[in-house]
């Protein structure tokens with residue numbers, strides 16, 4: 578039996594993420610009637626406010642009691658018909674799983690194989706879309722943030738590729754590990770279907786699959802012949818119109834979501850993106866300048882601000898690092914999945930996080946690596962991350978200067994009390 582380790586578990590998998598205490602408390606509710614006249618106050622407010630997180634004013638957001646995978650399925654089956662052609666790129670376990678689902682649901686997927694560590698191949702997409710003069714491709718899939726490899730793709734670039742080809746295909750985006758952590762602009766990029774789950778940037782437990790849809794996606798419902806029932810948006814639209822759901826909603830999750838949205842708006846989306854980038858840069862400094870290891874992401878343009886996959890040296894099994902970190906130091910790191918199993922371990926740096934929390938993960942990973950024989954210099958990762966964070970602003974400049982003015986005013990005695 579595993580011995581008890583005192584103190585808290587350090588959860589640094591890239592989802593589920595740490596849940597803020599406020600969200601935990603908001604979910605501690607007695608069950609109530611989801612058909613009461615009061616319930617729509619809650620449901621309408623979260624459905625409306627989620628639009629701000631997707632950055633859409635023209636689209637509509639839906640919540641399913643599922644995980645992100647359910648929202649993947651809802652996106653596909655509500656807008657496509659069996660045999661429809663879909664363009665997708667495979668460069669990690671999650672882009673792979675979405676392709677696998679599309680194939681199992683009976684769509685004809687044109688798969689572009691990409692080296693794991695890179696992202697959506699914009700030039701290939703542009704060539705394929707331009708060559709598709711008869712517009713047989715009905716959907717273009719793009720995984721915004723490939724959680725398995727720590728790679729972020731350029732969704733604005735995918736939109737440009739579609740526009741350059743004057744192609745009418747629907748743009749589907751997996752924003753499971755990017756939404757509310759990395760900038761995502763549904764209206765500006767004219768994303769038609771955007772998928773996420775509750776357990777990442779939204780800082781909730783797993784249990785909600787969330788789908789943003791454009792008006793163009795909604796107008797595709799009538800012509801889409803895929804079989805669907807539980808995930809039928811038609812049923813959802815009817816029920817949501819008055820603030821209800823076609824089945825029993827996950828009530829505590831909705832209360833938790835209300836609180837997580839409050840927290841997100843208090844910090845501000847742009848500041849959240851800034852914080853994620855700043856924290857991620859510190860982790861990347863630990864990996865490259867400190868440990869002298871490599872990221873799975875092949876070039877800076879692919880670096881993810883929500884997760885880093887760290888390549889372990891030849892002859893070392895990454896799973897061993899993760900197991901030692903967990904059993905010896907009470908630290909949960911992300912495993913290498915599929916093609917990169919054993920070759921990487923991952924540090925999730927998304928959600929409710931700050932520098933000192935991340936230093937725990939970096940120190941724990943460092944000790945676990947030393948324990949399994951990886952020759953990193955003790956303290957080097959922690960030192961490099963500290964150096965980065967100490968020499969960079971933790972909040973955007975405009976806020977720093979406001980704070981500086983405040984402190985200056987205090988130190989010169991111009992504010993009393």
Ligand code: PLP
Nearest residue numbers: 644645646671722724753754774
């Ligand atoms: N897509 C990405 C990018 C993910 O990271 C995940 C899960 O980690 C999923 C999809 C699947 O989401 P879920 O596990 O919530 O079904």
